[in-house]
Amino acid sequence: MAIQDFEREDLEVLKKEKVPSTFEIKTEPQKKMLKIVSLSPLSSVATFRHLESAETYYLAAKPTSAPAQQRIRIFAGLFGFPAPNLRVTLWDMNTGNKIAEATTNEDGIADITIAAKDPTSTNIVTGVGDRFPIMPQLNPFADIQPFTVWYIVVKATSISDRYARFIGRSIGEPLPHIFWREKPRTVIGILGIRFTFADLIPVFGTMSLRYEIGVSAWCSTPSPRPTHEECCRPEYAAWWDVKVYATNRKEEVKDVLAGRKGFVGGDKINLDYHLKYTITTTGITYDGRYLVKKRCAWEE
DSSP states (O other): OOOOHHHHHHHHHHTTSOOOSEEEEEOOOOOOTTSSEEEEEEEEEEEEEEEEEEEEEEESSOOOOOOEEEEEEEEEEETTEEOTTOEEEEEETTTOOEEEEEEOOTTSEEEEEEEESSOEEEEEEEEESSSOOSSTTTOTTEEEEEEEEEEEEEEEEESSOOSOEEEEEEESSOOOTTHHHHOGGGEEEEEEEEEEEEEEEEEETTOOEEEEEEEOOOOOOSSSSOOHHHHTSGGGOOOEEEEEEEESOGGGHHHHHTTSSOEEEEEEEOTTEEEEEEEOSSOEEEEEEEESOOOSTTOO
């Protein structure tokens, strides 16, 4: 499957860019002094987990076996003043197992990173000392926050497109209209006919992440370099069908990857339409297809 001439030119530029297989989503930690010890998300690191394509022209990002990571900031304070040199421990609420421990600095802060190689859903409990805190919901010396790692699968099939296309997706930020030029790090590659890729994405506490998908399907004309008028003829519209599946359970990964479980939502898109989703610890919501930029009179 060929690519259009202008995308071939863009590809030469993209090849000079380093497209990462991991994506850090930073958050602004908030101090919560209602408790002596409190948890706040510092950043999440998602990993590009899987890619398969019926026809691949170019891969910009490569799947990785690196774990997803959740960085957590612990605040310890008493009556608004920081509590330094305080030993704090993180626990998995589901299993009661210790995850990590640290000592607060002079500002009453300790940062801890949790690594996850598989999807999961649990609650993270922090407490003072090395014993699991009693009734962490009510205990002023403890805090509890939800933690979920989602395995998100994107499946796309060309409906009326004779060309291979740039495939892009963004995590935690908007995806630009011409994403491969404006944000090259969002590009998976140039893929054709049909493809599947997967991300492993952690979310913590009250975090809410934007997940957005787009393709560079300008138009499916016989000419690889069409005019604007040709591109906007409805009979030359280039459409791709995109569906998203997800799970937070390790045992469901194979079925979700195959499209047998975990359907979230999808629609058909071209260059001008993106699909948007919202990711939280409790679920993934399909927010629908939206018009990023109106290029042709018939688009709405």
